[in-house]
Amino acid sequence: MNVSLLDILNKLPEEDKTDFRSLNKSLFKANNKVCIVVDDDPTGNQTVYDIPLLTNWDVKTLISEFNQSSTFFLLTNSRSLSAVETSGIYNEIAQNIYQASKITGKNYSIISRSDSTLRGHFPLEPKTLKETLGLDEAITVFIPVMFEGKRVTVNDTHYIQDEDDLIPVNETPFAQDHSFKYSKANLKEYIEEKSGGVIKSTEVFSISLDTIRQSNTDVLSENILKIPAGSYCIFNSVNYSDLDKVTNALLGAEKLGKQIVYRTSSSFVPSYIGLKPKGLLNQDDLLKESNSHGGLTIVGSYIKKSSEQLQEALKLFDATTTLEVNVEQVLSSNSKTYLTTVINQIDANLKIGKNTIVFTSRKLVTGADTSSTINIASTISKALVGIVNGLSVRPKYLIAKGGITSHDLAIKGLEMRRSKVIGQIQPGIPVWKMGSETKFPTLPYIVFPGNVGTTKTLKEVITKLS
Numbered sequence: 173m174n175v176s177l178l179d180i181l182n183k184l185p186e187e188d189k190t191d192f193r194s195l196n197k198s199l200f201k202a203n204n205k206v207c208i209v210v211d212d213d214p215t216g217n218q219t220v221y222d223i224p225l226l227t228n229w230d231v232k233t234l235i236s237e238f239n240q241s242s243t244f245f246l247l248t249n250s251r252s253l254s255a256v257e258t259s260g261i262y263n264e265i266a267q268n269i270y271q272a273s274k275i276t277g278k279n280y281s282i283i284s285r286s287d288s289t290l291r292g293h294f295p296l297e298p299k300t301l302k303e304t305l306g307l308d309e310a311i312t313v314f315i316p317v318m319f320e321g322k323r324v325t326v327n328d329t330h331y332i333q334d335e336d337d338l339i340p341v342n343e344t345p346f347a348q349d350h351s352f353k354y355s356k357a358n359l360k361e362y363i364e365e366k367s368g369g370v371i372k373s374t375e376v377f378s379i380s381l382d383t384i385r386q387s388n389t390d391v392l393s394e395n396i397l398k399i400p401a402g403s404y405c406i407f408n409s410v411n412y413s414d415l416d417k418v419t420n421a422l423l424g425a426e427k428l429g430k431q432i433v434y435r436t437s438s439s440f441v442p443s444y445i446g447l448k449p450k451g452l453l454n455q456d457d458l459l460k461e462s463n464s465h466g467g468l469t470i471v472g473s474y475i476k477k478s479s480e481q482l483q484e485a486l487k488l489f490d491a492t493t494t495l496e497v498n499v500e501q502v503l504s505s506n507s508k509t510y511l512t513t514v515i516n517q518i519d520a521n522l523k524i525g526k527n528t529i530v531f532t533s534r535k536l537v538t539g540a541d542t543s544s545t546i547n548i549a550s551t552i553s554k555a556l557v558g559i560v561n562g563l564s565v566r567p568k569y570l571i572a573k574g575g576i577t578s579h580d581l582a583i584k585g586l587e588m589r590r591s592k593v594i595g596q597i598q599p600g601i602p603v604w605k606m607g608s609e610t611k612f613p614t615l616p617y618i619v620f621p622g623n624v625g626t627t628k629t630l631k632e633v634i635t636k637l638s
Contacts, residue, residue, distance in 0.1 A: 179587075185287065187404070189413075190265055190417070192413075192416035192417050192419070192446060193412075193416050193442075193446050193447075194444070194446065194448075195420055195446070196201060196416060196419055196420050196423060196443065196444065196446035197444070197445065197446025197447070197448075198331065198446070199420065199424065199427065199444070199446070200242075200423060200444065200445050200446050201425055201446075202427070202533075203279075203281075203423060203427055205279045205280050205281045205399045205426075206237075206238055206241065206242060206243070206244075206278050206279070206281075207212055207242065207243040207244075207279075207280070207281050207283065207407075207444065207445055208243075208246065208269060208280050208281070208282055208283070208440075208590050209243070209244070209245045209246070209282075209283045209441055210245075210246050210262070210265060210282065210283065210284050210285065210297070210301065211245050211246065211247050211248060211283050211286075212248055212249070212250045212251045212258075212284075212285065212286045212287070212293065212297065213247075213249055213250075213251045213252070213287075213575035213576065213579055214247050214574050214575060214578045214579040214582065214619050215438070215578070215600075215619055215621040215624075216285035216437070216438050216441070217245055217372065217438075217441075217602050217619075217626070218438050218596060218600045218602045218619070218621060219318075219320060219438045219439055219441060219442050219533045219566050219596075219600060220243075220366045220441055220442050220447055220593060220602075221447075221450050221463070221593055221594060221596075222592060222593070222594070222596040223241075223243050223244060223245065223591055223592065223593055224237065224241050224244040224245070224294060224590060224591070225244070225245045225247055225590065225591050225592065225593060225604065226244060226245065226247065226589075226590050227247050227384075227582075227588060227589055227590070228266070228589065229246050229265050229268055229269075230268060230532050230601045231245050231272050231275075231541045233372040234268055234269060234271075234435050235272045235275055236448075238273070238276040238278045238280075239276060239278075240379065242445070243441075245285075245593075246265060247583070248261055248262070248265070248291060249294050249576065249579040249580070249583075250262070250292075250297065250577075251270045251286070251291065251351075251575060251576070252295070252549060252550065252553070252575075252576040252579070253513060253574075255293055255296055255530075256578050258293045258297065258300075259296060259300055260295060260296055262296075262301055262304070263300055263304050264448060265301070266301050266304030267304060269282075269305065269523040270304070270305055270306070274489050276470055277473075281426065281432070281434070281435050281444075282298075282301050282302075282305065282307075282434065282535060283434040283435075283436055283440065283441060283444070284297045284298040284434065284435045284436075285436060285437065285438065285440075285441065286316070286437065287316070287437065287623075288316050288317065288318030288321055288433065288437035288438065288439075288623075289323065289332070289341055289344065289346035289347075289623055290316060290330065290341055290346070290347070290352075290354060290362060291346060291349045291351070291352040292352060293352075293367060293611065294366050294420035294435065295312070295363070295367050295371070295404075295435075296437070297310050297427075297480070298433050299312075299432060299435070300436040301509070304431045304560045307403070307433060308402075309401040309402075309431045310401070310402075310403065310431035310432055310433045311396075311399050311400075311402070311403050311404070311405055311430070311431070311432055311433075312404045312405070312432075312433050312434075312435060313404075313405050313406075313407065313408065313422065313433070313434050313435070314359060314363065314404060314405070314406045314435045314436075315406065315407050315415070315418070315434070315435075315437070315438060316330060316359075316435075316436065317330075317409045317410075317436075317439050317440070318437040318438045318439045318600070319411060319412060319415075319439050319508070319518075320599040320600035320624070321330055321599075321621075321623065321624050322334075322436075323341070323427055323437065324409065324410040324411075325359065325378070325406065325407070325408045325410075326338065326381065326408055327381075327400065328358055328359055328360055328380075328406060328408065329358045329359070330357050330358075330359055330362070330376050332344055333571050334347075340357035342354065342355055342356055342357040343357070344458065345477075346473065346475070346623065347477045348506035349475075349484075351518050354366065354483060355365070358373075359376070359378070359379065360373035360374075360376040360406065361373045362553075363376050363404055363406075364376075367384060368591040370600065371514070375403065375404075376403070376404045376405070377399050377405040377406070378405065378406045378407070379392070379395065379405065379408065379418070379434065379456045380408055380409045381409070381414065383395075384407070384408065384409070384414055384417055384577060385414070385417075385565070386595055389404065389417060389420045389421045389424055390424070392417070392418070392424075393421045393422075393423075393424035393425045393428065396421060396422060396425040396430060396432075396602075397425050397428060397430055399484045401431075404460060405475045405511070405565065411555075412439070412443060415439060415440065415443045416443050418443075419440070419443045419444045422444070422585050423444070424611065425508040428474075438600070442622050444594060447531050450595055450596075451595075452595070452596055452597060452598060453594070453595045453603055454636070455595065455636055455637060457594075458568065458603060458616040459568065459593070459616065459637065460490070460568065460599070461614065463568045464525050465522045465523065465565055465566060465567055465568050466521055466522045466524070466525050466526040466527045466528055466567065466568060467527045467528075467569040467570070467571070467634070467637055467638070468518065468522065468527075468528055468529075468530070468567040468569070468570050468571070468579065469484055469485070469527075469530065469533035469561075469570075469571040469573065469630075469634060470488075470501040470529075470530045470531070470556055470559070470560075470570070470571070470572050470573065470576065470577060471529065471530070471532065471558070471573040471577070471630075472531075472532055472552065472553065472556055472572070472573060472574040472576065472577030472578075473573050473574025473575070473577060473622030474532065474574075475490055475622045475623065476623065477623055477625075478515065478573060478574060478622045478623075478631065479534050480627045481625065481626075481627055481629060481630040481631070482529075482531055482534075482573075482630065484528065484628050484630065484631045485529060485630040485631040486629050487631065487635055488529075488631060488634055488635065488638075489527070489528070489529050490597060492521065492522060492527050493521055493527060493528045493529065495514055495517060495528065495529070495530045495531075495554070496531060496532075496533055497511075497514060497530060497531065497532050497533065497555065497559075498510075498533050499532055499533045499535065499552055499636070500533075500549065502532075502552055502555040503548070503551060503552075507533065507555065507560070510553055511558050511559060511562070512562070514530070514559060515558075515559055515562040515563060517529065518559065518563060518565075519563060519564050519565045522563075522565040522568075523565045524637075525619075527634065527638060529634075530550055530556075530559065532556070539613040543585040544555050549576065551618065553576050553577060553580045553582075554580070556580065556581060556585070557581060557584040557585045559585075560581050560585030560586065560611070561584075561585055561611075566612045566615065567612070568616075568637070569615070569616040569617075569618065569637050570612075570615055570616070570617050570618070571618040571630075571633060571634065571637075572617070572618065572619060572620065573622065573630065574619045574620070574621070574622045575621060575622060578619040578620070578621075581631050582604065582606075582617060582619075585611070586606060586610040586611045586612060586615070586617070587609060587610055587611055588604075588606060588607060588609070589607065589609055590607055591604045591605055591606055591610075591617075592605050593605075597618055597633055597637075598625060598632065598633055599624075599625075600621060600624040600625070601620050601621070601624060601625070601629075601633065602618075602619050603616060603617065603618050603619070604617040604619060609637065617636075618633065618637075620633065
């Protein structure tokens with residue numbers, strides 16, 4: 173049943189006007205910890221700027237990053253992997269973080285960043301990090317809000333805002349994801365469901381909006397300190413005023429010795445490190461170099477919202493600049509020849525200055541089980557990577573639509589090793605600055621999550637860059 177956003181907000185007390193973001197910046201610095209965000213797909217940096225993004229995590233690389241950055245992201249793309257593969261990667265990451273920390277003498281805080289619509293390997297990822305790092309006394313704080321995408325938590329239930337309605341997340345298409353299906357929007361019940369009943373909903377702690385808004389941060393920190401080791405705790409929030417106060421209390425509890433492992437979505441990171449908001453990037457910020465070539469948009473995400481955005485964006489293109497990649501052809505024995513034809517058409521368009529959009533056919537092809545379905549998705553992603561690998565003409569820009577798509581195109585297609593997120597072109601849509609090692613150095617690379625924006629947002633981004 174949908175809930176009126178206005179009805180809920182009218183029942184809440186007035187927001188706290190304290191500038192907690194500035195206080196958090198100072199407290200984060202005083203805690204003297206490096207914040208490591210272990211991200212399960214490349215979209216988690218959609219709320220930050222001027223922060224490094226790493227695609228490898230060997231000990232040498234981590235030592236270097238510990239010594240030069242106060243916050244950095246590790247891009248695992250584990251949402252496209254099996255549970256077994258994910259467990260191995262997160263074990264490796266945790267072991268290497270532990271070694272790098274010992275060598276550098278640096279302390280750290282760990283954020284397991286994932287989806288605001290509750291898709292991902294949970295509780296596997298934060299549990300693996302916690303256990304491998306030896307954080308036996310740590311509690312796991314679960315905060316999946318992402319305000320830029322209109323995801324909020326009220327009365328322990330996670331919602332997506334649709335105009336003046338709040339729709340429980342389990343009533344949205346995201347809950348039917350073929351790899352990460354779930355049935356509960358109440359986060360206590362969600363944790364029990366995803367843990368297979370190992371973690372009981374009655375054992376999950378929660379901090380209500382009333383408590384957050386009516387208590388000072390010292391009291392909130394004391395409440396956090398009292399949560400038993402090993403427990404899970406959720407925090408309700410509907411805006412950054414709530415979240416900034418929550419993170420201030422969490423930072424305060426950490427300062428007093430509380431061990432915390434975080435499982436959050438994107439809004440938590442800037443709040444936690446005290447990063448002030450930055451305006452949206454414009455065309456002049458992104459297209460500084462003279463380039464007469466066309467721009468390229470690649471849409472791999474097949475979720476309902478992405479398909480709706482694609483249909484609207486296609487209005488900007490004609491038959492010669494619209495290329496549908498047939499998934500059945502990609503999965504066939506004739507795949508190599510087929511993709512060569514696609515690459516040649518893209519190069520021809522880009523060379524004469526035509527913006528081009530490439531998208532996978534919208535018919536969902538699945539396997540007999542979750543593992544085989546993930547393998548099919550991987551094969552499709554490899555085909556899109558092959559397209560970028562095969563390009564001989566540098567696009568004016570590259571928009572990658574979808575988490576798995578944007579990760580693979582950046583790392584395997586453009587061969588990115590380390591880059592920085594420079595800001596957002598639209599709320600929740602980050603832009604990366606590609607390093608000199610990439611196929612097309614300095615290429616503006618727009619990471620467009622599958623679940624962000626309105627029906628017209630992709631069209632608006634393409635128009636902004638034209």
